[in-house]
Amino acid sequence: MSSPDIVLGPNQYGKAEVRVVRVNRDTPVHTLMDLNVSSMLRGDFTDCYTEGDNTRVIATDTQKNTVYAFAKEHGITTPEQFLLLLGRHFTEYAEVDGGRWTAESYPWERIQVPSSDGTLTEHEHSFVKSKQEIRTAALTIQNGDEHLMGGFSDLTVLKTTGSEFSGYPKDRYTTLPETRDRVMATDITARWLFAADVDAQEVDFDALYAQVKQIVMEQFALVHSLSLQQTLYAAGEAVLGAAEQIEDIRFVMPNNHHYVVDLSPFGLENPNEVFQAGDRPYGLMNASVTRRAAPERPQAWEWIGGFA
Amino acid sequence: MSSPDIVLGPNQYGKAEVRVVRVNRDTPVHTLMDLNVSSMLRGDFTDCYTEGDNTRVIATDTQKNTVYAFAKEHGITTPEQFLLLLGRHFTEYAEVDGGRWTAESYPWERIQVPSSDGTLTEHEHSFVKSKQEIRTAALTIQNGDEHLMGGFSDLTVLKTTGSEFSGYPKDRYTTLPETRDRVMATDITARWLFAADVDAQEVDFDALYAQVKQIVMEQFALVHSLSLQQTLYAAGEAVLGAAEQIEDIRFVMPNNHHYVVDLSPFGLENPNEVFQAGDRPYGLMNASVTRRAAPERPQAWEWIGGFA
């Protein structure tokens, strides 16, 4: 029944959102990794789509089992390392010639409890979830190339001054007044692409993650912003300046508008003291900061939602 | 402070989620269009990112105002037509050489009320929201080319039989038993790309939308499924077979697993009668069905989340 003029286009399949929590109990001081892993395989699966022939289809249930088995066999040191283990394993299958593996990693902090002398110390096996942001990682393997990314999503920041917006074109639909002082707030989502020649064994992914997060927050705080775009670029430039292993960093930044409430009907002034936090609509910035010498690696980025 | 070795990469910016409701009150029988519109502009905005120079930056607030003004000036006939109005307007700006405009459209039905003879008839100005699925549209303009898409998201379907899964490879991590009869359920998200030579004036987008939705549901129901992939392909092939204006259709289909509950501990059999509806993890299919003769149009698809 299949038509010769109609064909299967780009495709991938797998198991999404495998929630794996790995505890290391080798000492009384337990450690915890809490991940949400997705595994998507690419290859020639045409017969499955056109004929329902599953002889080449690695079951998504098998992919899920592999995540749990690998968590035991290899442990989870960092999200990046764990995705490399998974991606290299699945691409060893004859049926698989590439894929994408992604993870969200949820940070936990140790609960502080009083010690004998009354000072607070970290508990050995009790944790509280941070939630400040979600750490992410992504690995794409295509044509034998590995494209590895770190990242985070929804790091929410706000500055109460040090932000302006003016000098933009005015047309018949423009009503926005220029401002020299406004609240600027955003939920920063970032992904950074490691250079192809980086040896993953050599990278301290946790230290690098902490460094990138700190740099991005610092730039948000320190740059006197003429636009959210300028802040985004400054953050990206500072990250690339500090981390040579990173070749490209991309951001999605909504502009979480805070509207100055008009209190004049009540005989009150409002010199940027009372704001309505808006929901929708919101400005949205979506941009890459990259090295002039970086090669084009579109496969790293395609199909990753929201990213230019 | 800007480094010569670090440059701005791909970028776009705009206003997201402009919630516009357009009522036509020309007759006592009111009509309603309920859209969530996003407008993202592309062009040379380097100076804004690197210098905070906004002289080329059409304010996102202006983009929002334009959506509302156009809703009044031109009305909203279909999501596709409205996005074409917006995209062609913004690309007339010297500062803008392309962009992406997207819309969600929420279907509403008329509330039925009793007429004088007691039969139910449609009320003139009262509506109930359908929610069965969300209609979507997307327009990308790049290098003077227009890429127009229709679509829908989260059309949730389930069949209680007529689905199997077997014949897949077994490895050391495979535990899934083969099945000849299972529940198959998914939330169908689809986007279809109109051929470049389609004249939007000639297309009845509402009729086409209804036709595609019906075909997809029909194929889900009628195909005896050996895999969700096979059902996906059959749906895509049927759509392309019926709608010549469509050149490519892409689906995202999670496999909403329904697990047969083991009732044997309670001395009960369970011949596919009682299921636990699972949350996570879930299988995920992501594939395109296209015409062999279709040109490559990657710009139409890049940055659209989740789509191959």
Added chain:
Amino acid sequence: MSSPDIVLGPNQYGKAEVRVVRVNRDTPVHTLMDLNVSSMLRGDFTDCYTEGDNTRVIATDTQKNTVYAFAKEHGITTPEQFLLLLGRHFTEYAEVDGGRWTAESYPWERIQVPSSDGTLTEHEHSFVKSKQEIRTAALTIQNGDEHLMGGFSDLTVLKTTGSEFSGYPKDRYTTLPETRDRVMATDITARWLFAADVDAQEVDFDALYAQVKQIVMEQFALVHSLSLQQTLYAAGEAVLGAAEQIEDIRFVMPNNHHYVVDLSPFGLENPNEVFQAGDRPYGLMNASVTRRAAPERPQAWEWIGGFA
């Protein structure tokens, strides 16, 4: 370590959100019930809280198993009937003297497919989820009394005219202009309490559900509304007038504000044609319509979120 001056107050425990899908396959025309069931038990569980003594604690896992086993043994005719089965079962335990059982029920429609003569007919085993609203039920058992409720949540309705709001008090914080014509929209959540003397065996809960939903939509459409409160009351009064088994009906109705967009800066009039659909804040109405002769039954309502 337990202090004599500190005691356990009101408490309940159980298993929440048991997702059970029950298929009836007795004939080729399958039927489907899709429920999300929660079971909360009440009794004297003090020793569990104060001493960690679980000898009276029916495990929440056991409650979950019972839901699945009962779905097989008894089937699921209606949410109300299924909750009565569960509640009466658990209150037979010596450890349990009451509790609350709730369910969400997700409506599914049959997919229409072409028959031999080309007309559309309902498919025997393929379904599409309605999503227009979620049906709910709740059973409270306390002191041997049963309090049974039906309901629905988030039935979203909108009228483009036939709504006013004026005549309200003006104080120094009032800026809202009076209006004789506005869009009125809300997400209707309702729960109705059956009279204590109703014999559940005698009630056609599905027919009654359809009747109440239709009456509420009709009143929303037909009442020329001077306030959302008036519409709420008219809906409740009509339901009580039509369904003698119902003793009390309570509504939660947000006022989904639709703001008339000021298009005058663009030289455009806006006679209630273009609206911004607002997110937050929203008006909120929370009220009961009841029979003058109805007994007080506070136990039926306490701990049910959002309801007066």
Added chain:
Amino acid sequence: MSSPDIVLGPNQYGKAEVRVVRVNRDTPVHTLMDLNVSSMLRGDFTDCYTEGDNTRVIATDTQKNTVYAFAKEHGITTPEQFLLLLGRHFTEYAEVDGGRWTAESYPWERIQVPSSDGTLTEHEHSFVKSKQEIRTAALTIQNGDEHLMGGFSDLTVLKTTGSEFSGYPKDRYTTLPETRDRVMATDITARWLFAADVDAQEVDFDALYAQVKQIVMEQFALVHSLSLQQTLYAAGEAVLGAAEQIEDIRFVMPNNHHYVVDLSPFGLENPNEVFQAGDRPYGLMNASVTRRAAPERPQAWEWIGGFA
């Protein structure tokens, strides 16, 4: 048209989710309060419901304006103090004899930036959102009595050992194996009721909030748990033991199940090292810890979702 046998029952109305951000800019070191405020009024509003007579209806828009105006006029010191200002204001209206005012408060931390000597110091006007939990407050005024509550929602904690569950009754539907060592995790939502004779002017609500949060986390960590109920009670007892102003504390605690993954098919042992984090269903505990001598104050708790 109103029927004499049908009457208005309990009711309240108001404006929900007023998002107010208050900045104090009196010094270069700015401070920030970020609240989501709801105001619900109670009184005799029968004519509005039955006749559409709004002469006694304080517009919800006016309530919203009052929140913003008060944020300017009085500032926002703590959520509790701000709700007291609002509640006492609205109950001065002749039309209002009570109501409920609630707030969510979102904690922000200062972004750390390098100082001249390289050490990190707090930035004066840049903040990052904490998200670890949401602080809440609620004020109910009825019959001239004030019922004031503090609280928080969704403080997510997990311990990798130090939790058991055994000794529960076994029936024909019981399959859960007893365990002496399991992961215990929950999202703690708590509300504490201040004694009626507490003078709000005398309470350091911020210090008390920090103290309660720390005590609850400590008890979760330090109590060797025989059941989640036992942990809940220990936390409540410790709070009441430490904070004499608090008369009653109520918790909602889901049991966030972490299932030990069966790795035996892969020839692997799993001594509580690899877990699947479950979504639904989940155990749910809902209980009050109170003082034996505390008066009954049901009005404080009724209509607060989820709380016994």
